[in-house]
Amino acid sequence: MLKSKAIWNFSNEEAETIAWSGDSTDLSPVIKELLVQRGITTAKDASEFLSPDLANLLMPEDLLGMDVATDRVHKAIKQNEKILVYGDYDADGVTSTTLLMSALLEIGADCDYYIPNRFTEGYGPNEHAFSYAHEQGVKLIITVDCGIASVSEAKFAESIGLDLIITDHHEPQEELPGALAILHPKCAPTYSFKELAGVGVAFKFAQGLLGYFPDHLLDLVAVGTIADLVPLVNENRILAYYGLQKLTDTKRPGLRALKNQCRIEGNVSEEDVGFQIAPRLNAVGRLKDAGLAVELLMTEAEDEAAYLAEAVQDLNKERQQLVNEIVAEAEVLVDDTKDSGVTIVAKEGWNEGVLGIVASKLVKKYDRPAIVLAIHSEKGSAKGSARSIPAFDLFKNCMQVRDYFTHFGGHSQAAGMTLPIENIALLRDTLTEMIYSQLTDEEFKQEITVSKTLSIKEINEELVNEISQLAPFGMANPKPVFHLKQFPSTVRQIGAKLNHLKVQFKQESLSIDGIGFGLGDCFPFISEKNPLSVVGEIGINEWNGNRKAQIVIQDLQIDEQQLFDHRGKKQLDILPFLNNSEHYLAIGNNVQARVKQVPIKLDVLSYTKPPETMDTVDTVFLFDLPDELENLEWIIRKANPINIHVCFYLEDSHYLKAFPSREDFKQFYALILKRGYFDIKKDLFVLMKSQNWTEERIRFMLNVFFELNFVIIENGLAKPNRSAAKKDLQESRLYQQRIKRSEIEKKLYYSNYDDLNQWFHRLTNDVDISKEELTYGI
Structure with a gap:
């Protein structure tokens, strides 16, 4: 039996109570089932989902405050007032900043942008930045991807004569800032879709300002939307769908240079954005001033774009190296706290910008919520990030000990925090007590949502092509994960360090390969004698001109002993x-x-x-x-x-040795009786040659005779005991042991x-x- 590393939740079991409505459609049963799992049960809804249409986007004016915001911007342009776009340092923030700057420049605005430094200023608007903007003659500040919680900063802006427009998508607090206008889906009762990314809200504002649908900005929308992990449904799906098409053929030099750095060719996918483009943009704000990323996205010069993209690439490499170093240091510290239900590690000198990534890696390795903190001895505090496991609401539990923290914020699976150094051990002990009181050992595992069980016959290129209709994949529309259970025909370790797994399954004349990255340690537990269950995504492996469906294994298990x-x-x-x-x-x-x-x-x-x-x-x-x-x-x-x-x-097998028959015993004993003796030293070889018996067989029979008192052995001579009682060979312990040993050897x-x-x-x-x-x- 091989236990899975994660909990497998089968979506088809949960969706059994939901049925397709029955209207005609040419969709395959598998695609229908995947759509039902997404709450889509009619041909009409399926068509809208599978064929996104820009006409289904909501109008910008449905956002409360849009008219006030656009009027104020146009007024600023007419009066030659300076406008400042105030952004954020992540990929959503820098694409939002670039997008709104592009729209403002297009309509003739005198504008600039400002992104706070993660390390010296932190997230969101601050009074110092507002004061500086005011000194530079700025009359209007527009936030993108931030500001909805900046109540005091909004009051400060008003006090120094700055008009403030907030565009954001983060969770509104009980008190809203006193801004001139707030563009926020969750603050607009008439705006039916509430889950736009920051760049999506900025795009709506740009559309309102320009007076037409700015499809040339969709490439930026795709990057920010996918990077920020908002649900890829409804408007986000439409924007990402067309944004990826625009990104494929983008004319923006900065994005073209980034694609070259990532070696992205052909159609750009959500995976290209999520795993290559977005991490590079994020790396800038994690290590330095995020303005570099905005400059890259805004430049119109190819040579400058190449230069800036190279700088971004260098920062990304530095970020990767930094993460690896901190993870290695953190793992050493984890060994000292391995009995804790929550992993908390802290050290002086760690870069705060990458601690969230480090926490995610620790969660994946140890199946525990992880809090990673950078210690500031001079301040007596520690600051960092946290990530959790699905079964443990980190935000809710930390809020029960809110007084441990100087600053705390986040949601169920991720958080940021600052706390006094002396509270670290207290926090670890308290959260450990909480988590052990709430979760069983099994619930500490990560979770994998499995869409359906497939047979080898069902996994083919046609199915892969059908599934691609559900793209782009993301939050609320995950890439389907399938389950396959089959006897493996071959299993081997691959990779320079043998840390990956290659499995082949066969059924009749069909076969499918499975590749499990990082699962090489499972190799000793897998054999062709037991059916292997795997879960993973299916795709196409193209090699040497051949295309074949394969499953990329995320987890595996063997149910049987x-x-x-x-x-x-x-x-x-x-x-x-x-x-x-x-x-x-x-x-x-x-x-x-x-x-x-x-x-x-x-x-x-x-x-x-x-x-x-x-x-x-x-x-x-x-x-x-x-x-x-x-x-x-x-x-x-x-x-x-x-x-x-x-x-x-x-080394010495009883079973392979010929066992003396009863006739052998009779013949040998008769010889001893006739001669009156058997000289073990002199007669042994002669008997071996004449009867073709082994020395071991002869000595075994002699020992049985001796045990049953049939012979007396003295000075190397075996003489018959003519007064011995009659006994059966079965009464000999040696005889019985020999039989039993042979039986055990044969069986085991x-x-x-x-x-x-x-x-x-x-x-x-x-x-x-x-x-x-x-x-x-x-």
Whole structure:
């Protein structure tokens, strides 16, 4: 048995109560089911989803305050007033800034932009920046992707004579800022879609200002929308869908240079944005002033764009290296806090801009919420980021101890915080107590939502093409993950470090490959003897001109008890088999001699001294054959292992030695009686040659005769005991041991895999085999 690393939630089970409405459509059953899981149950809704239409976008004037905001901007242009676009340092923020700046410049505005420094100013508007803008002659400030919580900053702006327009999409607080206008979907009762990204709100404002639909700005909208992880449904889906098309053929030099850096060719996908373009834009604000990213996106010169893109690329490499270094340092600290239900690590000198990424990596590795903090000794405080696991609401639980923090904000799965250094240990202890009181061990796992179980016959290029109609994928429209259960035909480790897994499944004449990145450590647990369940995304692998559907494995498991056959190996490395279990047991008298490295947590028992009671054990290694089969049966029944490793090794096999027949015994004893003696030293070789018997066979028969008192052995001579009582050979302990040993060897050492596996399976399923007829021996 191989346990999955994540919890698998099957969407089709949850969607069984929802039915397709029955109107005619040419959609395949799989696509219908995927649409139903997304709440789409009619052909009309399906058509709108699968074929996004710009005509279905809401009008900008539906946003409350749009008329006031556009009028104020046009007034500023007429009066030659300076306008400042105040943005944010992430990808949504810099694309929002670029987009609105482009629109303002197009209509002749005297405008500039300002993005606060993450390290010295933090997120959102601040009074110092507003004062500086006022000194530079700015009359109107427009925020993008920020400002909805800036109540005091809005009052300050008013006090110094600055007009303020806020465009934002973050959660509104109880009190709204006193701005001239607030453009926010959640603050507009007549605006039906509430989940626009910051760049989406800025786009609506730009459309209102320009008086036409600015499709030339859609490439920026796609980047910001996908990067900010807003739900890719409704308007966001339409904007991202057409934005990706615009991004594919973008004329914007900065984006073209970024695509070249990312080696993106052909149609740009949401994965290209999410995993390549957006991280590079984010890296700028994480390490330096995000203005560099805005300059890249705004430049109209190809040579400048190439230069700036190279600078962004260098920062991204630096960010990656920085993350790797902090993760390595954090993992050392985690070892000291491994019993904590919540991972909290803190160190002086860590870059605050990447701590959220570090926290995400720690969550993935340790299946624990993670808080990563940079210590500021001179201030006596620590500041950082947190990420959580699905089952634990980090925001809700931290709010119960809000007084631990100097500053705190976020949501259920992510948060930012500042707290006194002396409160770190207190926070760890309190959150650990909270999480253990709320969650079972199983609930600590990550979760994977599985759309459907497929057979090998169903996985093909046609299905991959059908699924692509659901793109772009993202929040609320995840890329489907499928489940496949099949016996693997081949399994191997690949990669320079053998840290990836390659599996092939076959069914009749069909086959499909599976690739599991980072799953190479599962290799020792997989065999062709047990069906393997995998979950992952399906796609096309194109190599050497050939195209074939494959599944990219995210997680895997084996449901059945497993038997691992190492019989005949004198020495064994068992460490690779310990990664997936918690309790290990070895049976044998000389385990250290057979194992290359004995794990610290490996319990070792012998058959002769079994404990009176035994707890269940995940994995059992059997190094020695038992003298009594019942001893092994008792251990296996009590331990009830999910994995059994048979590691038997024989140098002297009883089963392979010819067992003397009753006629052999009669013939040999008759010879002793006739001659009156048998000289073991002189007559042994002669008897071996004349009867074609082995020395071992002759000595065994002599020992049986001696045990039954049929002969007296003195000074190397075996003489018949003519007064011996009549006895059957079965009364000899040696005779019985030889039979029993041969039976045990045949059952446990020489049997085929399937028979041995079935025998153990019957034991662990508590089937009575104690009366099973034994037909081995003579």
